[in-house]
Amino acid sequence: MPDAAPRELTFAQAIREALAEEMRRDSRVCIMGEDVAEAGTPFKVLSGLVEEFGKERVLDTPISEAGFTGLAVGAAMTGLRPVVDIMFGDFITLTMDQMVNQAAKVHYMSGGTWKVPMVMRTTLGATRRSAAQHSQSLHAWFCHVPGLKVVLPSTPYDAKGLLKAAIRDENPVVFFEDKMMYKQKGPVPAEEYTIPLGLADVKRAGSDITLVATSSMVQVALGAADLLDQAGISAEVVDPRTAWPLDEHTLIESAKKTSRVIVMDEGYERYGVTAEIASVIAAGAFYDLDAPVKRMGAMHVPIPFSPPLEDVTVPTEQTVFEAARALCGRS
Amino acid sequence: MPDAAPRELTFAQAIREALAEEMRRDSRVCIMGEDVAEAGTPFKVLSGLVEEFGKERVLDTPISEAGFTGLAVGAAMTGLRPVVDIMFGDFITLTMDQMVNQAAKVHYMSGGTWKVPMVMRTTLGATRRSAAQHSQSLHAWFCHVPGLKVVLPSTPYDAKGLLKAAIRDENPVVFFEDKMMYKQKGPVPAEEYTIPLGLADVKRAGSDITLVATSSMVQVALGAADLLDQAGISAEVVDPRTAWPLDEHTLIESAKKTSRVIVMDEGYERYGVTAEIASVIAAGAFYDLDAPVKRMGAMHVPIPFSPPLEDVTVPTEQTVFEAARALCGRS
């Protein structure tokens, strides 16, 4: 259906469309997870897929995250291309052995003979009043693990293109979706496209400061950039899109251009994604930076339930705006 | 037994002595893990303890890392002070839910009413020809998690003092021991002492470059410092000793003094401990650094079995020496 007219999809729809297209294209692609079939997940992201592809390919599992992730690893090694659904990113704790000691290492340990083309889709993000065990953004763990790729889409367009690329990838890929973003709309062309893993995207060009932002933080960065604009500061917003492979080049070039950088990610700030990106930039743009690279991530506390407390644990447009202004010497 | 005479213990003996002393001091302290009793662990670190304290307090468990770690969380909440033994650090993958979603969060989620005074002892380190599933240094994951403390001792003296402090701590503490270091000797006084968690230690003073090194990398840094000395470069070796709490002040002050820094840790370099420490230093000593902070960690590959391959995956005295020389403009 070649249709050039601009089309808007929600983030959830974009994910679903990517899955449907890949499942039509390749009969080896199947989905497994808790309440993924008729229920279409609690977030309703997968609604309709079981109707089209049947229960053989959209598989409701028991609440056995380790078990069905392990099953997916073996299935991926032997001819299928499973997409595993881990409802909340907090539950990846249960899959670490399967993902890290198995999926990530099979190819290497076997001297390149076995492959594990699987995708784990899961969620991140707080401010949903879901408390400490349903609000974490733990993707930094997987970024640390050789053999895995980690995708952090921030728009419906990126989500669709990156998910299709992830499904076609020959390696285990972990795909984190911000659960607060599912209803957000954005343009998604009807034509087929994929986005290669490992390419950053400049979401907004600017000259005074670089805001590197991932996933849920991209919208925050763009909002802050608007505020900064009004304050006469031109912010560039760069979205790495994949935390691994990491497009260091684009990040460093932007930093060299603007000479000031804030790195934002919704995972915990300490020992998290912002640390890697900040230190890559601090080293790569060392001679061009006018100020220390500033990091903004989740506060180092288990996510509290109470709304006024939860709200201060993550960066907001306002806090980013203020930090950026201060970094530019205009506070 | 007040005895001021210098006394040498191996790293393993220091650990064992710390445990024995704390078990004598406090009947609530108990040990659980696989083959910890008569076998005293495969590393023989715990030999003799079951003989003194009995099988009730030195408990052989099934191969159920998640199960007995979970049991320890509950036991810690209700009056005991368990020390859990996870044989290889690679198996923490199986305990992530218990440690991260339970142990680390209980105190906070309960509004400060329940506490989890437990210690997980485990190992890190490669070059033992143990291949990809028995050679990882995954401590960065725990460093990322609020509610946990992470200890990385590098000498018998530190190991003993820090372990005693960890056992007395009211929080879940993860204690990583370099398995290649167990037979290394060092002075350990016979007198009682503890080392507070959160204090870095300058292992060697110097003025031209700072080598920040953790755990297994401290000896490497000290060796490199000797080589550097011969090349006319004075290296300061700083050991944070605990990755969390992190003694940022000492690290930054050393960096300010020397103006050049290499951060070394045996975990994967990417998204690992070196990223956090490097970015803390790059920001904290921004105006004093003469060169980008250099990071040296494990190569981003599953640890290979083959000796010549394994040997190049981790920093060595020679590679650190060369990197330091280059950083000082003397390559």
Place this chain on the structure above:
Amino acid sequence: MTTAANPTHTGSAAAAESWIRMYRQMVAIRLFEEQVNELYTRALMPGLAHLYVGEEAVAVGVCEALQPTDYITSTHRGHGHCLAKGASPDRMFAELLGKEAGYCRGKGGSMHIADPATGNLGANAIVCGSAGIATGAAFSAQRLGNQRVAVCFFGEGALGQGVLYEVMNLAALYKLPVIYVCENNLYTEYTHYTETTAGDILQRATAFGVRAESVDGQDVRAVHAVAARLIESARRGEGPAFLLCNTYRYTGHHVGDISREYYRTKQEELLWKTERDPIKNFGAWLIEQNLADAAVLERMHAEIKLEMEKAVEFALASPYPGVEQVGEDVYA
């Protein structure tokens, strides 16, 4: 909740008192949950909550057989366990609203209520997340010799989690005083348990050396009788047990789960509500046995309703924690 002797099998006054207490407790849970639903519907509660309506007899029957110092662990569907173990509704509502007066100073919310004073080690939002904790509490009890017992409540969905079998094995090996209470309400979130559970549930316990029984979870007397027996046996050092309670949740998986026809029929719901309601049936029995008359029970309902309304008011009027508290309680 009751005193040392558990004379509920006799026709004594103490038994009668116990029956009435259980009835009251079940009604309290139901009316508590009605308020929760109301708060959600009126958009006064942040987030979601998982109601225990329909399953009251399980929590109450079991907790009536526990001492105040005994431990429980609970789940995402935890209000019932929490109340049955003795928590007060006002601080619970405050917690559900994220207020400082809540059991967790607002930090936990519906899925994390914990209360050392009543031995409540905490609700848990990880399915099966508290199996280790309960087993560990039993381990402490055994090692400290304090005669306590730990009860681990969980839904049948937790049967999917391997750690359950790991800790049951540990409990059997060490003969720990822990009771695993499986609330089989037929569904996990939106999937019937038969689609996710192969084999035989009771055998899943006995295979690990944990004796197992099942009971009609809608019959509080039956639940209480078998729970009391298992608990006292565990207390005597005879080891762990598994109790399968067959029950049903009347409403959605959570308060927002309104359209349920795609996973279960309205007739099924109706059948349980009309034929198998634990409160209604138990009330009828109390009247039949001349232990209460209808008017007394009605008055009780009204009283409790008022109590719940007051508790909600308290919670609504309570202040949020100050923002500075966000960084407190991370480390002890």
Place this chain on the structure above:
Amino acid sequence: MTTAANPTHTGSAAAAESWIRMYRQMVAIRLFEEQVNELYTRALMPGLAHLYVGEEAVAVGVCEALQPTDYITSTHRGHGHCLAKGASPDRMFAELLGKEAGYCRGKGGSMHIADPATGNLGANAIVCGSAGIATGAAFSAQRLGNQRVAVCFFGEGALGQGVLYEVMNLAALYKLPVIYVCENNLYTEYTHYTETTAGDILQRATAFGVRAESVDGQDVRAVHAVAARLIESARRGEGPAFLLCNTYRYTGHHVGDISREYYRTKQEELLWKTERDPIKNFGAWLIEQNLADAAVLERMHAEIKLEMEKAVEFALASPYPGVEQVGEDVYA
């Protein structure tokens, strides 16, 4: 390893061939392991290895009932499975020495040998680490309709890992063609299994809907008979099975585990070696049945010994991988 028809229950020539092949294979495993121990003792092998000596009948009896395209997963004690499924000793030794000619280009070592050509999905150094993988291979086989079966070998220590029960439940629900072969050699590392295993092992499978049988793991004919039956039933779509093989490891947990008196007696070891040796007993049976005579078997031993020595020589003479290979194979 064998052809489609598995006529080992008949007295046919094919059956005789199969018996001889199994005998040869068991001897090959034993002599392979002797060379491994030798390499360790002479400090020619990096790291450690876990010998399969004493357990040969399990791997051989099971793998004889498999097709070349069927899958296996293996453990830290994996040389026997690997050989029984058809791997060649020279590339295995090369792998054990970290040489480029090894099955994994030297990257895996003893605990990670994998070989797509023989359906070997890989040994695994995580206890129970391959249970998910084997189950997934069976899932693929079912979905792709390729009639393959997957066998998951593991020691009884893996019964401690919850994930085993998670995947058995999945296998039963989806009726997957997977056989879980539990090698109970009585010990984990240094602990007798009765100290770590409550309840009943077979029930731990049946409770999850997986039918279970046990067999004398020292009797290759018995192992083969029951394995063949379970495998063909799984292949027909009748679902998973669990096979408990009672066996014994003659030597230490690993090559360096020399002093074992603190966890088991020398008498016990001696008893198994003298009375229950799978090779000796099977050889005697072959002779008794006139399927071979002592001289033939002796010649076979000598031949295999030579083959193993050659394989070792090959491995010793092989080059290490070039250092540039360290970064290859991380991503496909």
